[in-house]
Amino acid sequence: MNQTMAISHAIEQREKLESMLKEASVEVRRDEPMDRHTSLKVGGPAEVMAFPRQVEMLQKVLQSAKTVKSPIFFLGGGTNLLVKDGGIGGLVIKLSRFNQIKQDGERIYVEAGVPCPRLILFGLEKGLSGIEFAYGIPGTIGGVIMMNAGTPDGEIAKVVERVKVMTLTGEILEIERDEIKFGYRSSRLPPGVILGGWLKLKNAKTGEIRERINRYMKRRNATQPIHLPNAGSIFKNPPGDHAGRLIETAGLKGMRIGDAQISDKHANFIVNRGKATAHDVLDLIKLIGRTVEDQTGITLELEIRIVGKD
Secondary structure (H helix, E strand, O other): OOHHHHHHHHHHHHHHHHHHHHHOOOEEEEEEEHHHOOOOOOOOEEEEEEEOOOHHHHHHHHHHHHHOOOOEEEEOOOOOEEEOOOOEEEEEEEOOOOOOEEEEOOEEEEEOOOEHHHHHHHHHHHOEEOOHHHOOOOOEHHHHHHHOOEEOOEEHHHOEEEEEEEEOOOOEEEEEHHHHOOEOOEOOOOOEEEEEEEEEOEEOOHHHHHHHHHHHHHHHHHHOOOOOOEOOOOEOOOOOOOHHHHHHHOOOOOOEEOOEEEOOOOOOOEEEOOOOOHHHHHHHHHHHHHHHHHHHOOOOOEOOEEEOOO
């Protein structure tokens, strides 16, 4: 197949995919700018983006993608993510419409698209404690569970009882906590997507919950660049040390390439000062990794996920 025929075939398959999704009543957007969907506010367009609202819709989306042999990328809250300037080919599936919280005593079921700040407010309103530590984690609960996101005060694995997952074939599985094998900023789940999770919390006085939230809020405001677009921590902390300390000691705090800058508040954050590109951010990441390794011999491991085309 020559290049012209390949391009024609790709366009035909994309149009077929869009048609199938619309027939299934799924909201579809073509060439959707990813800077609208990432907390760092950078990234080229998604070739096709779908917004299923129900499990059955998501199953139809996966079936449609398989029919046209389209690659799939699942998008959560857009944190801990860097999308390259060339965007993402194939189908991006965003689960923001999966946003319900259901309570059964001290247990709650949280759908994958629920933003973490909303979950914390839900706990405050219902007098349920155990998730206050997550104040300041800006992602959605699906990504929080997948990454076993946390702070110095705790991690989501401590309150997860069970997780509901849809495999790439559309099968729905419920996986107990002990089977997930949570690790530092990681979990082991079957290929597919998290639909939601059951969390075990504890009844507590609203005043006590609010006091903890306020304490975490003040600390975050003092130590993290929350008023500028960022993707969260760029690197994982190496054993026995902190990535931010290593980056600052290397003299890189405040370093800038274009409108991407290593935060002068927390060196393990890269902020977008206005018109940063993914290329700017990638250049800073490479600079950090190279400099820290040269000075200390430590190879920093990325915490964020980098996807897309150059």
